[in-house]
Amino acid sequence: MAALAWLLIPLFAAIGAGIWGSWVSRDRTIGDIAELNGYARFRDAMEKAPSDTAAAGSDAV
Template identity: 55%
Template sequence: MAALAWLVIPLFGVLVAVVWARWAARGRTHADGASLAGYERFRTAMQPGERPPLKVNKGETDETDAEPV
């Protein structure tokens, strides 16, 4: 009878491990739509010439261009 108990313990452990693995893997999706769309936005933002050039108004200075008095 003791030998049977030593065989049941590992089988019970395997059963618990299988149930836990199935539970841990539930509801996982393999959809990459949102991450791929974000990557495409990143790529287009990094492409040279894809964005309109920055507008620079001549004659206007900001505080960093001003000389100290």
């Protein structure tokens, strides 16, 4: 029975390594596309902010 336990330890380690390897090598481009779109919206909003505040400042003077 002890020999079986010593054989199961490397088997479980190999299965765990296979699961971990497939998790690490997964395709994660879907999240990158959403993040890049969010960053593009952020840049557009930041480009619009100075012109809006400058126009409001010139009206107050």
